[in-house]
Amino acid sequence: MTSDLLSGLLYIGDVARRTGLTVKAIRYYERIGLIAPAARNSGNLRQFSPLVVERLAFVKRAKSLGFTLGEISEIVSVHDQGQCTCGRVRQTVGNKLAEIEEKLREIKALRSTLLRVRKMLPPQAKGVNERICPAIHEQATGA
Numbered sequence: 697m698t699s700d701l702l703s704g705l706l707y708i709g710d711v712a713r714r715t716g717l718t719v720k721a722i723r724y725y726e727r728i729g730l731i732a733p734a735a736r737n738s739g740n741l742r743q744f745s746p747l748v749v750e751r752l753a754f755v756k757r758a759k760s761l762g763f764t765l766g767e768i769s770e771i772v773s774v775h776d777q778g779q780c781t782c783g784r785v786r787q788t789v790g791n792k793l794a795e796i797e798e799k800l801r802e803i804k805a806l807r808s809t810l811l812r813v814r815k816m817l818p819p820q821a822k823g824v825n826e827r828i829c830p831a832i833h834e835q836a837t838g839a
Contacts, residue, residue, distance in 0.1 A: 705735065705743035715752040722752065730755055730769060762792050809835055 712719050725731050726742075731751055734742035751772070758768045767788050774781045816831035827833045 704746060706746060706748070708734070708742045708744065711744050711748060711752065714749045715756065717752055717756065725752065725755060728765065728769070730765070730772060762796075763788060 706714070708719050708722055711717075711722055715722075717725075722731070726733060731744075731748050734744045734748075737743050754772075755768055758771070759765075763771075771781050771784050771788070774784050813831045813835050816834065
């Protein structure tokens with residue numbers, strides 16, 4: 697189906713093509729309130745305002761930056777209330793950066809541990825041990 701040329705409204709397939717989202721995702725975003733419920737034509741097909749394309753582009757970009765749908769919903773809600781979203785976005789970005797810094801610390805620690813394990817491993821297989829892999833066991837016990 698193509699756009700309803702008389703009304704300027706878009707069918708869900710048109711919205712999907714313009715945004716690169718799946719029809720299923722668009723229906724889900726409608727169901728959870730990220731986008732306004734679509735009008736229905738006489739055949740009960742969804743018809744969206746062209747403005748939904750911009751909103752879905754925002755949702756898609758925010759997701760690519762690591763925002764959760766809950767966080768995106770809060771930001772959209774602030775916007776829909778006619779308020780500036782910058783404060784909410786700043787807070788969310790700060791939280792995301794703190795999470796990333798913590799993950800980086802964890803990854804660096806894991807890397808160090810794996811390097812120690814690799815150093816402990818013999819270059820060639822030796823006989824069977826009582827333990828499955830002493831190098832891993834010793835790291836787990838802190839030895």
